[in-house]
Amino acid sequence: MTLTDLWVSFPLIVLVGGTLVLMIGVSIVRTHKLALGLTLLTLILSVAAHDIALENITTGYELFGLLNVSGIQVFFNVLFLLGAIVTALFAYPYFNERMERCEEFYILLLTATAGAMVVAAATHFASFILGLEILSISLYAMIAYPRESHQPLEAAAKYLVLSAVASSAILMGVALVYAASGTMAFAELNISPESGERSYFLLGQALICVGIAFKLSLVPFHMWTPDVYQGAPAVVTGYVATVSKGAVIALLINYVQATEVLSYTGVFYAVVFVAVASMIVGNLLALLQTNLKRLLAYSSIAHLGYLLIAVLVVNTARPELVLETVLLYVAAYFIITLAAFGIVNLTSEHATEDNEQMEAYTGLFWRNPLLASVLTAVALALAGIPLTVGFIAKFYVFAAGVEGTAWALVWALLIGSAIGVFYYLRLIYTMVKQVEPGAAALPQVGTQSVVAVTVLGLLIVVLGVYPTPMIDMIRTIVQASGF
Amino acid sequence: MPPTEHVLVLALMLFCIGAVGVLVRRNIIFILLSLEFMMNACALVFVAAGAKWGQPDGQIMYMLILAIAASEVAVALGIVIQMARRFRTLDVDAASELRE
Numbered sequence: 001m002t003l004t005d006l007w008v009s010f011p012l013i014v015l016v017g018g019t020l021v022l023m024i025g026v027s028i029v030r031t032h033k034l035a036l037g038l039t040l041l042t043l044i045l046s047v048a049a050h051d052i053a054l055e056n057i058t059t060g061y062e063l064f065g066l067l068n069v070s071g072i073q074v075f076f077n078v079l080f081l082l083g084a085i086v087t088a089l090f091a092y093p094y095f096n097e098r099m100e101r102c103e104e105f106y107i108l109l110l111t112a113t114a115g116a117m118v119v120a121a122a123t124h125f126a127s128f129i130l131g132l133e134i135l136s137i138s139l140y141a142m143i144a145y146p147r148e149s150h151q152p153l154e155a156a157a158k159y160l161v162l163s164a165v166a167s168s169a170i171l172m173g174v175a176l177v178y179a180a181s182g183t184m185a186f187a188e189l190n191i192s193p194e195s196g197e198r199s200y201f202l203l204g205q206a207l208i209c210v211g212i213a214f215k216l217s218l219v220p221f222h223m224w225t226p227d228v229y230q231g232a233p234a235v236v237t238g239y240v241a242t243v244s245k246g247a248v249i250a251l252l253i254n255y256v257q258a259t260e261v262l263s264y265t266g267v268f269y270a271v272v273f274v275a276v277a278s279m280i281v282g283n284l285l286a287l288l289q290t291n292l293k294r295l296l297a298y299s300s301i302a303h304l305g306y307l308l309i310a311v312l313v314v315n316t317a318r319p320e321l322v323l324e325t326v327l328l329y330v331a332a333y334f335i336i337t338l339a340a341f342g343i344v345n346l347t348s349e350h351a352t353e354d355n356e357q358m359e360a361y362t363g364l365f366w367r368n369p370l371l372a373s374v375l376t377a378v379a380l381a382l383a384g385i386p387l388t389v390g391f392i393a394k395f396y397v398f399a400a401g402v403e404g405t406a407w408a409l410v411w412a413l414l415i416g417s418a419i420g421v422f423y424y425l426r427l428i429y430t431m432v433k434q435v436e437p438g439a440a441a442l443p444q445v446g447t448q449s450v451v452a453v454t455v456l457g458l459l460i461v462v463l464g465v466y467p468t469p470m471i472d473m474i475r476t477i478v479q480a481s482g483f
Numbered sequence: 484m485p486p487t488e489h490v491l492v493l494a495l496m497l498f499c500i501g502a503v504g505v506l507v508r509r510n511i512i513f514i515l516l517s518l519e520f521m522m523n524a525c526a527l528v529f530v531a532a533g534a535k536w537g538q539p540d541g542q543i544m545y546m547l548i549l550a551i552a553a554s555e556v557a558v559a560l561g562i563v564i565q566m567a568r569r570f571r572t573l574d575v576d577a578a579s580e581l582r583e
Contacts (some may be wrong), residue, residue, distance in 0.1 A: 126540075126547060133551045140558045147565050154578040156562050161514055161575075164555060165505055168521035171548065172498055175528035178544075179487060182536040200491065 001064075007056045008069050011049040011077060012117055018042025019110040026103040032096055035103040039088050042110060047081045050074050059482035065185065066127040067118065068254075071477040075327055076120040076250045079334055083243045084113045086338050089452045090345050091235045098146060105145055109239070112138035116243050120250035123258065125174045125184040128251060132170070132215070135244055136163050142239070143232040155231025162214065162224040170211030176204030186258035205261050209271065215248045218308070219277040222301050226289075229297035230356070234348065237293060238341030241300050242334045249307060253326050256314050263315060271312060275409060278305030279416035287423050293356045295423065296340055299382055302416055303333060309397050309413060313404025320475075320483040321403060325396040327474045332381070332393035335463070339456035340378045343371055346453060358427065363435035370450070372431050374457030381460045383424040384417055388464035392471075490531035497524035511566065511573050515559050522552045 006013075022038045053069060060070035067073075088109060095102035111134060118131030140163075144156030178184050180201035181191050191201045210221065217225040229237050256262050262271065282302030289295040310325040348355035364372040381390030394417065401410040463470055497520055504517025526548045533541015563573065570577050 126544065129551070130547065133555070137554055137558055140562065144562050144565065150569055150578070150580055153562065153565050153569060154580060157511065157566060157575065157578060160555075160559055160562060161505065161511075161518070164518045164559075165502070165521070167551075167555075168498070168501070168518065168525060171522065171525035172494075172528065175494075175525045175532060175544075176491070178541070179491065179528060179532035179535065182532075182538070184540060184544075 004056050004061070005063060008053050008061045008063055009067075010052050011046045012114060014049045015042060015046040015081075015110060015114050015117070018045065019107060019114065022110065023107055026107065030101060030103055032092070032103060035106045036088060036092050039106040039110060040085060043081050043085050043088070043113070047078055050078055059480065062123070063121075066124045067121040068123040069121055070481040072323060072327065072481050073121040073250070075474070075477050076246065076330070077117045079246060079331060080113050080116045080120070080243050083239065083246070083334055083338060084109055086342070086452055086456070087235055087239045087243075090238070090342055090449050093448045094233065094235050094345055095145075099148075102145070105142065108138045108142045108145075112142065112239070113243065116247035119247040120254075122251055123186050123254065125178070125186075129167075129171065129174065131247070133167065135247060136167065139163075139236075139240060139244060142236045143228065145236065146233055151231040152233060153231075155228045158224055158231075159228045166211045166214030166221075169207045169214070173204040173207030173209075173211060176200045176207065178204075180204065186255055189259045202264060202266070205264070205267055206270070209261075209267060212248060212252055213274055216245055216252075216304050217297075217301055218274045218304055219281045219301060220274075222278070222282070225301060226294045226297040229300075230291060230293045234293070234341050234345035234356075237296075238338050238345070241296070241337045241341065245300070245304065246330050246334065249304075249311075249326065249330055252311055253314075253323070256311055257319065262312065268312070271308065272406075272409065275305050275308035275312060276412040278302060278308065279412045280419075283416045283419040283423075287419065289423070290358050291356050292344060292358055292361070292427075295358070295427070296337070296344075299420070299424075300337065302420060303382070305416065306394065306397050306413055307333070309401045309406060309409045312409060313400050313406050316406070317400050317404035320478050321400055323478045323481075323483055324471075324474050325400045327478070328396050328471065329393040331470070331474075332389040332463070335456055335459050336378055336381045336390055339374060339453060339460060340382075342449065342453040342456060343375050343378070346371060346449060358430055361427070361431055362433050364431040366435060370454065374453055375431065376428050377457045377460045379424040379427045381464070383421045385421075386464070387461065389460050389467070391464060392467045487531050487535045491528060494524045494527045494531070497521075497527070509574050509576055511563055511575050514575065515556065515563070519552060519556070522548055 025038055026035055054074055057069055060068050062068055088106060091105060095105060115131045115134030115138060118127055119135060122128035122131055140156050140160045143159055144152050146152045177189060180197035181189055183189060191198055214221040262268050278301050282298050282305060286295050286298035289298060307329050310322055314322050344356055377388060381388035384390045384394035398413060501517045501520030501524060504520065505514050508514050508517060526545045529541040529544040566578060567573055
């Protein structure tokens with residue numbers, strides 16, 4: 001291990017070190033404020049440490065043959081860390097109201113983030129599997145964290161079983177690929193068409209794809225999503241929807257660029273089917289929902305379908321456009337989704353159960369104009385209406401699809417978006433309706449995380465109106481990474 | 484040493500038994516047991532593949548899988564205990580409040 005290795009892995013070291021400090025700290029003094037402070041300090045230091053890491057990498061830096069850190073990975077890592085910071089800020093008032101002891105939540109948050117960072121940078125199956133399991137196992141405990149209530153437990157049990165099945169599918173796929181090709185590094189995975197082992201090489205690749213589709217909750221592997229989104233506390237749902245999916249997307253784009261998995265016709269058309277099905281089915285099922293968390297679950301299924309378009313044109317469009325699209329879309333999706341679950345979390349801060357039925361938001365405009373405005377921005381951004389960051393992201397996906405001449409996918413994007421507008425506008429309509437006299441009052445919201453939600457809401461609009469700085473930054477990152 | 488293909492067939496059979504178990508069984512303990520089946524089938528393929536290529540990687544992955552399976556079960560059993568306490572049953576169908 002050289003000194004450069006050390007500097008490049010410094011953000012991860014800081015994060016894991018902070019986790020250990022927090023673990024020991026919590027066992028000595030149980031103070032919720034202190035736990036939050038240490039968590040935020042660790043996360044911010046880890047963000048700062050990326051600056052040191054960036055100084056030591058040129059286009060990309062191979063770490064121990066397991067991880068590859070380039071500007072793109074740094075972008076994803078900073079996104080995960082910022083997502084974790086927002087989650088920690090939302091978690092404080094949420095758990096402070098509800099539970100006696102909740103300091104361990106922050107340890108799980110930090111380990112999950114460390115897992116996500118490893119997954120995003122993985123270039124070898126061993127680091128991929130290790131990172132994925134660190135992430136998933138932390139998530140099981142985070143989902144079941146309000147252990148007094150039934151719904152989080154049920155959600156955790158469902159997520160645990162299905163996620164473990166997906167992990168086993170990935171493991172079996174990796175094992176078969178290794179048996180056929182003799183290597184587990186992404187860049188060396190290749191097999192000649194005449195080889196007798198090609199059959200189980202392809203079976204392995206198919207199993208890996210199934211596992212990844214499970215983790216990304218793509219149709220037809222989406223069954224767990226609505227239940228887990230509904231049952232988990234809103235803070236954790238926001239985290240599952242953003243960081244854990246962002247990590248797998250980062251891995252997926254790495255994987256399809258390093259290997260030729262999408263040049264096998266069978267795999268390619270299977271993924272096209274999954275993408276189209278996610279866009280259409282996700283949006284159609286979202287139409288039927290009366291529960292905001294379930295609606296967001298189906299909408300996230302559709303959104304990952306859109307994002308898959310950019311992954312699918314990896315062989316036909318310019319690689320820099322593909323990467324720009326993925327980075328931009330993930331960043332936009334993070335902002336919008338965190339804002340959405342932040343609002344669900346805020347409006348249910350003092351309720352025993354999450355305030356998630358759509359009726360609870362009736363007339364929100366007249367009761368709490370600030371939250372209603374942010375939720376409107378979220379709905380418009382999810383629908384991809386211009387002047388929001390959601391439009392810019394969708395436009396990029398559209399451009400990538402057109403450049404990659406993936407017409408079927410572009411049509412599915414258009415049809416899916418058209419269906420989507422309907423239920424997003426219905427949400428806005430609900431908020432504008434007059435409150436019936438005698439309706440249950442909305443819980444009073446605390447001021448602590450209102451600021452975070454407002455900032456996210458402003459970002460949605462500001463980056464939608466004036467996206468140039470963000471696009472320039474992403475373009476610089478992609479070019480600096482050698483594309 | 485048996486040919487790799489034989490081990491692969493055995494492992495795939497174990498994997499399918501585990502998968503069917505997860506789908507068919509309603510008791511959460513048996514579901515976890517079936518998951519263990521699936522994980523260990525993967526570990527078996529890794530050992531066979533490592534032997535085939537003459538590399539230590541297969542066995543290192545085996546150790547990794549052992550560690551992963553152990554930590555997964557630790558968290559899973561914690562959830563099972565909470566479920567048994569709250570729902571008074573280990574039947575997963577009893578825990579189905581999450582519907583639209």
